[in-house]
Every structure is written in structure tokens, then in C-alpha cells.
Amino acid sequence: MSRDVSPPTAPPNRRSDWPFFSGLAILSSVYLLLIVALLAADLSFTTPHHLLRALASPEIQYSIKLSLISCTLTTLLSLWIAVPTGYLMSRYRFPGKQLMDAILDIPIVLPPLVIGLSLLILFQTPIGRVIQRFVPVTYAIPSVILAQFTVACAFAVRTMLVTFDQISPRCEQVALTLGCNRSQAFWRVALPEARRGMLTAATLAWARALGEFGPILIFSGATRMRTEVLPTTVFLELSIGNIEAAVAVSLIMIVAALAVLTIARVFGLRAPLERVL
Amino acid sequence: MISVEHLQVSVGGFAIQDISFEVPTGHYAVLMGRTGAGKTTLLEALCGLKPVTGGKIRLNDRDVTRLKPAERGIGYVPQDRALFQTMTVREHLAFALVIRKAEQSVIHQRVADLSRLLGIESLLERRPHGLSGGEAQRVALGRALSVRPGILCLDEPLNALDDDTRQEMYKLLGEVRRSTGVTILHVTHNREEAEQLADRILVLRDGKMVGQKG
Numbered sequence: 001m002s003r004d005v006s007p008p009t010a011p012p013n014r015r016s017d018w019p020f021f022s023g024l025a026i027l028s029s030v031y032l033l034l035i036v037a038l039l040a041a042d043l044s045f046t047t048p049h050h051l052l053r054a055l056a057s058p059e060i061q062y063s064i065k066l067s068l069i070s071c072t073l074t075t076l077l078s079l080w081i082a083v084p085t086g087y088l089m090s091r092y093r094f095p096g097k098q099l100m101d102a103i104l105d106i107p108i109v110l111p112p113l114v115i116g117l118s119l120l121i122l123f124q125t126p127i128g129r130v131i132q133r134f135v136p137v138t139y140a141i142p143s144v145i146l147a148q149f150t151v152a153c154a155f156a157v158r159t160m161l162v163t164f165d166q167i168s169p170r171c172e173q174v175a176l177t178l179g180c181n182r183s184q185a186f187w188r189v190a191l192p193e194a195r196r197g198m199l200t201a202a203t204l205a206w207a208r209a210l211g212e213f214g215p216i217l218i219f220s221g222a223t224r225m226r227t228e229v230l231p232t233t234v235f236l237e238l239s240i241g242n243i244e245a246a247v248a249v250s251l252i253m254i255v256a257a258l259a260v261l262t263i264a265r266v267f268g269l270r271a272p273l274e275r276v277l
Numbered sequence: 278m279i280s281v282e283h284l285q286v287s288v289g290g291f292a293i294q295d296i297s298f299e300v301p302t303g304h305y306a307v308l309m310g311r312t313g314a315g316k317t318t319l320l321e322a323l324c325g326l327k328p329v330t331g332g333k334i335r336l337n338d339r340d341v342t343r344l345k346p347a348e349r350g351i352g353y354v355p356q357d358r359a360l361f362q363t364m365t366v367r368e369h370l371a372f373a374l375v376i377r378k379a380e381q382s383v384i385h386q387r388v389a390d391l392s393r394l395l396g397i398e399s400l401l402e403r404r405p406h407g408l409s410g411g412e413a414q415r416v417a418l419g420r421a422l423s424v425r426p427g428i429l430c431l432d433e434p435l436n437a438l439d440d441d442t443r444q445e446m447y448k449l450l451g452e453v454r455r456s457t458g459v460t461i462l463h464v465t466h467n468r469e470e471a472e473q474l475a476d477r478i479l480v481l482r483d484g485k486m487v488g489q490k491g
Contacts, residue, residue, distance in 0.1 A: 168357065170355050170359040171359045173321075173346070173353075174353055174420075175372075176345070176346040176347055177324050177325070177326070177346045177349070177352070178376060178423075178424070179347045179376040181345075184376060192361075193361070193363055195363070
């Protein structure tokens with residue numbers, strides 16, 4: 001009886017792994033470099049003098065003030081809607097849930113200009129005109145908040161949905177056996193556990209609202225000292241050839257966006273942010 | 278006393294069919310069966326967390342079949358313990374009493390008594406993160422016992438505990454039973470647990486009760 005004395009089979013491939021890792025590093029670096037180059041270019045294009053002059057301008061001061069106030073109001077409104085909507089979508093099954101899920105994505109996928117145009121048309125309908133008789137919306141400050149809210153809230157809802165999906169419903173079930181009704185289980189157990197997700201949703205909504213331009217341009221107009229927010233300022237300054245001021249205002253927005261992103265990364269939940277983005 | 282008559286529960290494609298059994302007051306029953314036999318579903322139906330499609334559940338001579346979980350007087354410890362991550366151990370033990378708007382002195386006394394019984398006095402200001410498996414199990418048990426329920430439902434409470442901790446928990450569960458007089462229904466697939474703790478063993482297979490002993 002013959003025995004197989006052939007040598008053990010050689011590994012199928014002795015090639016080093018470094019080309020694979022190099023490929024990953026090079027491809028991801030390209031995009032990383034693009035982002036860093038963008039920020040560096042903005043920084044090199046402006047000086048502290050330009051920045052101070054921009055900050056001294058009454059129009060830009062108004063724009064900063066309106067941006068901060070409208071973004072904060074938009075964030076509060078978005079959370080007010082996103083927390084219950086996210087909870088409802090995460091915890092319960094009901095007829096029309098899939099349709100609701102699809103509708104909630106519309107503001108995320110619609111072109112911003114279309115959202116602005118749709119809002120404009122909505123407030124020309126009979127219902128819209130009735131509302132405007134009591135509260136002037138179109139081309140006024142409420143239109144800025146509504147335009148920001150329409151987009152930012154969709155991102156907040158997605159964040160809260162992911163947040164509640166990550167929290168086991170078992171804790172709320174235990175709370176029910178301990179004497180809670182559904183509302184108490186939500187307020188006392190689910191909501192405290194969702195606080196980091198709420199912070200992420202808030203920062204994301206705030207950042208989205210700060211960068212909103214298309215819907216505001218169509219729905220609110222670009223009137224100085226009236227409906228002018230920071231992206232509008234960049235647009236108006238560019239249109240009159242004042243590139244230094246436009247870049248200075250852009251830098252303010254970049255700093256604000258980075259601050260918000262840092263807050264979300266440090267204090268919020270990373271997973272919801274990553275999934276939504 | 279737990280009295281279940283011709284119980285039917287349907288969850289997705291799985292169904293518990295025509296189950297009947299009794300656990301007399303103060304007794305320790307262990308519900309056994311393989312994974313997927315329907316043990317947790319049955320426990321959740323008793324707690325009011327799964328809707329019942331037929332039959333009756335009576336707890337201490339009260340028909341609770343259609344009652345909400347809060348109205349059943351059951352202490353429930355789920356398999357994953359489900360501790361509240363934002364609360365301290367003290368807040369866990371006080372939670373059900375706070376919901377019932379009990380007086381501060383009553384809450385304080387109950388937390389002290391429970392933490393002594395369960396040996397978790399030193400953990401009262403800790404949060405669940407970082408507690409060992411045995412410590413977390415004691416906290417979950419204390420939370421379930423805080424309002425002196427007539428019935429205690431434990432879903433695989435000794436899973437994933439090392440041998441020493443498991444032996445400690447046998448003693449502790451025996452002590453809890455002696456000192457509170459609570460009727461216990463304990464789900465497990467571990468024969469040793471059943472032999473150590475049970476004075477009544479119920480065996481479930483594919484959603485049907487196939488054996489009762491004791």
C-alpha cells in the first residue's frame with residue numbers, strides 16, 4: 001500500500017498585503033485631501049482684517065443673528081416632532097407605516113429649490129392664504145424657519161428612529177410591569193435613554209438649518225436686513241463681487257459647522273449620525 | 278397562585294396551544310424546554326406583554342387575562358435583565374414605588390431592606406454599566422420585588438453566570454422565596470437549576486405542555 005509522501009501544498013498566494021492596504025489608504029486620502037484643501041483654500045483667501053470687517057457690517061451682523069435664532073428655533077421644532085415620530089416608527093406596527101416611512105424621506109431626496117417652490121405654492125393655496133392672513137409667512141422671517149424646518153426635521157426624524165431602534169424595548173416592557181402606563185414608560189425610561197441620540201438629532205438639525213439656502217432663496221427671498229441668513233449673505237456678497245466678505249462669512253459657517261460636528265461626536269451617539277448621514 | 282387554563286398565544290408563525298397548569302401560592306415552579314419551545318412567550322403572556330388569543334390567566338384568584346401589565350402584580354426579570362442605563366441601583370429599587378407616589382420614608386426603608394436582602398448595599402450609587410453579571414441580576418431581582426408582587430417571573434435568570442455566582446444565586450433565590458413568600462415561575466433549559474430550586478417542574482415542547490412534575 002503506497003503512502004502519499006508529496007510535500008504539503010504551498011500557500012496559494014504568497015503576495016504581500018501591502019498593495020491592498022496602500023490602495024485603501026491612497027483612495028481614502030484623495031477625498032480627505034480634497035476636504036482639507038477646501039478648508040485651507042478658504043483660510044488662505046481671507047485675513048483676520050477681512051473677517052473683522054465682515055463682522056462689523058450691520059447686514060452681516062443681522063444675518064448672523066437671524067441665522068442663530070432661526071436655526072435654534074428650527075432645532076427645537078424639529079426635536080418636538082422628531083422624538084415622537086421616531087418613537088412611533090421604531091416601536092409600533094400600523095397600517096400605512098411603509099408609506100409614512102417613504103414620505104418622511106421626501107425632504108431628504110427632493111432638490112432644495114423644489115422644496116422652496118413647493119412651499120411657495122403651498123402658501124398660495126386657499127389654506128395657505130388663510131394662514132397668511134393671520135401670520136405673514138412668505139418673504140418674511142417665519143418662511144426662513146419653515147424652509148429650514150422642512151429639511152432639518154427629516155434628518156432629525158431619521159436620527160431619532162435609529163436611536164430608538166438601538167434601545168431595547170425590553171426596558172419599557174419591564175417598566176410596564178412595574179406600574180407604568182405607556183406614557184410613563186416613554187418619559188421615564190425610553191426618553192432618558194435616548195438623550196444622546198436627541199443631542200445628535202439636535203446638532204444635525206441645527207447644522208442642516210444653518211446651511212439651508214435653496215428653499216430660503218425661493219420661499220423667503222434674499223432681502224437684506226429682512227430674510228437674510230448666512231448662506232444668503234454669501235450669495236449676495238458674491239453677486240456684487242465682494243469675494244472677501246463672502247469667504248469671511250463662509251468661514252464663520254465652517255467654524256459653526258465644525259463646532260456642531262464636534263459636539264455631536266463627543267457627546268452624541270455616533271451610530272445614528274453615521275447612519276443618517 | 279398561578280392558574281392557567283387552556284391558554285393560547287399566537288406570535289407570528291408560532292403558537293402556544295391549550296396550555297393549562299397551576300402553581301400554588303409560595304411554590305417555586307421551573308418551566309423547562311428547548312430553545313424555541315415557547316417558554317419566554319408564555320412568561321410574557323403571563324406578564325401581559327403578549328396578547329392572549331384564548332384561555333384564562335388567574336393570579337392569586339383574580340382573572341388578569343385582559344388586564345394591563347401594571348395591574349397584574351407581577352415582578353418580571355427578563356433574560357437580558359433590561360436595567361435602566363440612566364438610573365442608579367438605588368433608583369432601580371425605588372422606581373416602582375416612585376411611580377406609585379409612595380412616601381419618601383417608605384421608599385427609603387424599602388430600598389434599605391431590599392439592598393440588605395440582596396447584598397447590594399455597596400452598589401446603591403452605581404449605574405448598571407460596569408456591574409458584574411451576578412450584581413446586575415441582583416439589581417433586576419430587587420427592582421422586580423420592590424412592590425412586593427405576589428408572583429415573580431424569572432426568564433433564564435442564571436444564564437451566563439459562572440459556577441460560583443450561580444451557587445450564590447441559588448441560595449439567594451431560596452432566601453427571597455422564604456422571606457417574601459412570593460410564588461415564583463422560573464424559566465430555564467438547565468436541568469441542574471430545576472433540581473436545585475424547583476418544587477414543581479413544567480415541561481414545554483413546541484408550544485405545548487408535555488409534562489408536569491411535583
